Amino acid sequence: MNLKQSENDPHNKAILTSGNYASAEGAIAAGCLLFAGYPITPSSEIAAYMSRRLPEVNGTFIQMEDELASVACCLGASYAGTKSMTATSGPGLSLMAENIGLGVMLEAPVVIVTIMRGGPSTGQPTNASQSDVYQARYASHGDYQIIVLAPSTVQEMYDLTIRAFNLAERYRTPVIVASDGILGQMMEPVYYHSNFEKVERKKPQVPPEKYKPFEVFDDDLVPGMAVAGTDYYFYVSGLTHDIEGNPDMTPEGAETLIKRLCDKITRARPEINDWEEKYIDDSDTVVLSYGINARGVPEAIEQARQQGHKMGYVRLKSLWPFPDELMEKLGRQGVSKVIVSEMNYGMLIREVQRFQHLFEVSGITIPTTIPFSPKFIYKKMIKEV
Amino acid sequence: MIPSDNLSTPEEALNHPLKDWLNLNRFIFCPGCLIGTVITSITTCLKERGYTSKDYAIVSGIGCTGRASGCFKAPAFHTTHGRAIPFATGLKLANPELEVIVLSGDGDLFAIGGNHFIHAARRNIEITVICVNNNVYGMTGGQVAPTTHVGDITSTTPYGNMEPPFNLISLAAASGATYVARWPGYDTLRLQKSILKSLDNEGFNFIEVLAPCFIQYGTKNRLGDAVEMLEWMKKQIKIETDCPPHMATLDFKKGVIICGEFVEDKREGFTKRMEQIREKAKSKKIKK
Ligand SMILES: Cc1ncc(C[n+]2csc(CCOP(=O)(O)OP(=O)(O)O)c2C)c(N)n1
Numbered sequence: 001m002n003l004k005q006s007e008n009d010p011h012n013k014a015i016l017t018s019g020n021y022a023s024a025e026g027a028i029a030a031g032c033l034l035f036a037g038y039p040i041t042p043s044s045e046i047a048a049y050m051s052r053r054l055p056e057v058n059g060t061f062i063q064m065e066d067e068l069a070s071v072a073c074c075l076g077a078s079y080a081g082t083k084s085m086t087a088t089s090g091p092g093l094s095l096m097a098e099n100i101g102l103g104v105m106l107e108a109p110v111v112i113v114t115i116m117r118g119g120p121s122t123g124q125p126t127n128a129s130q131s132d133v134y135q136a137r138y139a140s141h142g143d144y145q146i147i148v149l150a151p152s153t154v155q156e157m158y159d160l161t162i163r164a165f166n167l168a169e170r171y172r173t174p175v176i177v178a179s180d181g182i183l184g185q186m187m188e189p190v191y192y193h194s195n196f197e198k199v200e201r202k203k204p205q206v207p208p209e210k211y212k213p214f215e216v217f218d219d220d221l222v223p224g225m226a227v228a229g230t231d232y233y234f235y236v237s238g239l240t241h242d243i244e245g246n247p248d249m250t251p252e253g254a255e256t257l258i259k260r261l262c263d264k265i266t267r268a269r270p271e272i273n274d275w276e277e278k279y280i281d282d283s284d285t286v287v288l289s290y291g292i293n294a295r296g297v298p299e300a301i302e303q304a305r306q307q308g309h310k311m312g313y314v315r316l317k318s319l320w321p322f323p324d325e326l327m328e329k330l331g332r333q334g335v336s337k338v339i340v341s342e343m344n345y346g347m348l349i350r351e352v353q354r355f356q357h358l359f360e361v362s363g364i365t366i367p368t369t370i371p372f373s374p375k376f377i378y379k380k381m382i383k384e385v
Numbered sequence: 386m387i388p389s390d391n392l393s394t395p396e397e398a399l400n401h402p403l404k405d406w407l408n409l410n411r412f413i414f415c416p417g418c419l420i421g422t423v424i425t426s427i428t429t430c431l432k433e434r435g436y437t438s439k440d441y442a443i444v445s446g447i448g449c450t451g452r453a454s455g456c457f458k459a460p461a462f463h464t465t466h467g468r469a470i471p472f473a474t475g476l477k478l479a480n481p482e483l484e485v486i487v488l489s490g491d492g493d494l495f496a497i498g499g500n501h502f503i504h505a506a507r508r509n510i511e512i513t514v515i516c517v518n519n520n521v522y523g524m525t526g527g528q529v530a531p532t533t534h535v536g537d538i539t540s541t542t543p544y545g546n547m548e549p550p551f552n553l554i555s556l557a558a559a560s561g562a563t564y565v566a567r568w569p570g571y572d573t574l575r576l577q578k579s580i581l582k583s584l585d586n587e588g589f590n591f592i593e594v595l596a597p598c599f600i601q602y603g604t605k606n607r608l609g610d611a612v613e614m615l616e617w618m619k620k621q622i623k624i625e626t627d628c629p630p631h632m633a634t635l636d637f638k639k640g641v642i643i644c645g646e647f648v649e650d651k652r653e654g655f656t657k658r659m660e661q662i663r664e665k666a667k668s669k670k671i672k673k
């Protein structure tokens with residue numbers, strides 16, 4: 001729980017609200033001025049809140065005809081210079097897939113909040129799940145990288161939505177906030193602070209007559225972004241393109257573009273990746289978890305340590321790009337076993353298994369709808385060691 | 386479509402009167418295809434209104450017509466198949482000052498993107514949608530489209546098409562478009578008049594441009610080459626004034642294609658209403 005800020009605040013500005021509302025308010029704090037969405041449980045409160053709040057701050061709310069249109073609308077708004085967002089859940093994210101790929105290809109900053117529910121198909125609309133962590137990563141076809149954040153508290157729904165906007169602008173990419181049905185709906189005290197930096201996208205680095213939409217001048221591989229309504233003109237296409245935006249069907253063209261689009265994100269892992277950790281420099285076994293399901297872990301670990309077990313935990317706040325550096329660090333610090341705990345039948349555990357040369361990997365991976373209690377985690381953990 | 390993206394601009398095109406407005410090396414269309422005519426008609430109108438590239442944006446979906454956006458020296462967007470209209474909606478909402486023009490094919494706008502079309506018209510979002518209707522999927526090899534006529538041969542209707550086509554004019558009118566017109570692609574003067582009206586109308590505008598695809602449609606239905614197909618179409622064109630949208634026949638079998646302007650309405654546009662909502666929200670301030 002991350003309530004320190006509100007406790008320390010002289011005016012104690014914490015209010016009691018839901019994760020969905022906190023995410024929406026975070027978007028507004030980050031400078032979001034357009035929301036285009038299509039209602040779906042358990043995310044709909046984000047749309048409803050935005051429909052009320054955005055007009056107050058001179059923003060635009062539009063309920064689109066479906067989720068394909070929602071993302072397309074956000075991308076268009078982004079290319080007119082407006083920070084934009086949509087929110088959905090599993091079936092909606094499925095429909096968004098193709099235009100998420102377009103966002104990657106056009107390098108358009110946009111934020112997508114997905115409030116995970118049970119699947120496949122209509123699944124369990126009113127229940128929580130963590131079974132879309134691959135969907136968030138791999139929704140679209142093609143070879144690409146994307147940023148996915150995973151809040152655990154209502155406060156983090158606010159904080160990480162702000163961060164999602166900042167990362168989207170910084171790296172010119174769609175960013176997904178992967179929350180879940182419980183976190184979206186539940187109420188907790190949250191402090192709507194404004195002590196953060198608002199990141200704006202990189203502007204064109206040359207005058208209009210010299211501008212090429214995908215020309216890169218910096219080591220971060222991020223091109224300066226021109227928008228409609230300025231003196232810049234440009235052609236951007238979902239087709240594989242060269243730096244001028246011309247469709248490029250050569251093998252070299254594919255290689256150059258795909259490598260840059262992917263490297264732009266993976267190279268930035270140290271900046272993007274974020275996690276909470278405890279006791280890992282003094283642990284043989286570490287529990288790795290994220291999102292709502294991470295909330296029971298600290299108590300289980302404390303209990304285990306009281307019993308003399310050398311155990312610690314990491315809680316991922318960003319899931320993708322996967323934090324390889326964290327895994328290497330665990331290896332360096334002598335962790336011999338990592339237990340992955342997630343509310344699905346084993347997803348992120350496969351990423352951790354890439355590091356089996358460093359430590360043993362096992363999982364508490366259950367496709368259930370209720371987060372694991374401290375007692376349950378403790379019992380499972382102890383059986384593992 | 387010519388399967389190359391590396392076309393060089395021919396000598397004679399270097400003096401093209403619209404060369405400052407067009408990316409001539411991105412004209413990849415078959416010689417004789419009217420998509421080019423539609424592009425130059427649009428730029429002619431933008432030029433006439435004195436717009437520069439900061440005043441407008443061009444959005445297209447996927448298809449032969451989808452490649453048209455690349456021909457403009459403007460903020461130009463080649464989006465996904467069927468999604469040009471919602472993308473354009475986002476541009477317009479974010480910057481209501483922009484003239485946003487969607488230029489796309491009949492399959493793109495009315496098969497995969499049909500839902501977006503009717504909703505954009507219903508909302509009366511202030512954009513102009515220009516559909517190059519060639520009654521077929523040109524780009525992908527001439528498959529049947531929702532605009533293909535009954536009995537016609539396409540690569541996926543080898544025994545003749547069994548589905549009736551949409552009449553795009555009555556569809557647009559019924560959906561709420563405030564300006565609706567249909568012209569043959571060669572009639573650039575009338576087409577340009579309609580484009581200018583659309584630029585001036587603060588509502589959802591729809592212009593259907595008839596532009597036969599002699600490559601994919603003409604050959605399979607024995608309608609001849611580019612010129613012969615235009616002659617064939619020209620014989621059927623009837624320009625009518627005051628024709629109600631549901632009577633706007635487009636029937637190759639009867640040999641009747643009614644062209645003209647079918648809807649000219651005034652209805653408050655979406656961005657105007659959005660502005661009123663903002664005022665309401667700010668004055669009432671509902672508790673969060
Ligand atoms: C999601 C998706 N499905 C299918 C396609 C393949 N596709 C590309 S263009 C096209 C049809 C285009 O027809 P139309 O819009 O009439 O354009 P034209 O080529 O005739 O101008 C299709 C089916 C695609 N690009 N994306």
Ligand code: SF4
Nearest residue numbers: 386415418449523598
């Ligand atoms: S629509 Fe037909 S004639 Fe025109 S470019 Fe495409 S294939 Fe060629």
Ligand SMILES: [Mg+2]
Nearest residue numbers: 490491521523
């Ligand atoms: Mg077509």
